[in-house]
Amino acid sequence: MQAAKAGKTLPEGSVLFAEVxxxxxxxxxxxxxxxxxxxxxxxxxxxxxxxSGAGWGKEVPDMLRNADWNYAVFTxxxxxxxxxxxxxxxxxx
Ligand code: HEC
Numbered sequence: 001m002q003a004a005k006a007g008k009t010l011p012e013g014s015v016l017f018a019e020v021x022x023x024x025x026x027x028x029x030x031x032x033x034x035x036x037x038x039x040x041x042x043x044x045x046x047x048x049x050x051x052s053g054a055g056w057g058k059e060v061p062d063m064l065r066n067a068d069w070n071y072a073v074f075t076x077x078x079x080x081x082x083x084x085x086x087x088x089x090x091x092x093x
Contacts, residue, residue: 010052012053012054012068013052014051015050016049016050017047017048019047020045020046020048021044021045022045023039023041024039024040024041025042045076047074047075047076047078048073050071051069051072052068052069053068054068055068056068056069064090065090069093070086071084071086072084
């Protein structure tokens with residue numbers, strides 16, 4: 001957090017964890033927006049995580065590689081979800 005707040009590269013060993021929620025829908029099935037401008041969370045669906053470690057990016061093709069970051073998805077019972085295609089994560093990250 002200190003590195004991020006200072007606008008610096010996050011150090012090796014950093015872990016970022018995110019809750020992914022489905023948005024609340026109105027009667028027209030459109031997402032409801034709160035006063036903060038963000039969609040209102042309805043239901044926790046799963047977790048995503050990204051973490052960095054020495055050499056973790058070594059085997060990732062250059063076209064997708066994001067330094068030494070690696071990606072995973074976790075289920076609500078806190079198990080790693082198998083079969084996640086990390087290329088999809090790297091496509092944005
Ligand atoms: C369509 C583009 C896209 C894809 C695909 C994507 N992400 Fe993200 N991800 C984002 C963006 C944009 C943010 C920042 C959101 C914010 O700050 O509100 C983010 C944020 C995160 C965060 C929270 C940390 C942070 O930097 O805010 C984690 C953890 C994460 N993503 C993991 C993953 C994982 C794991 C996958 C693959 C299963 C994945 N993402 C696929 C675009 C994407």
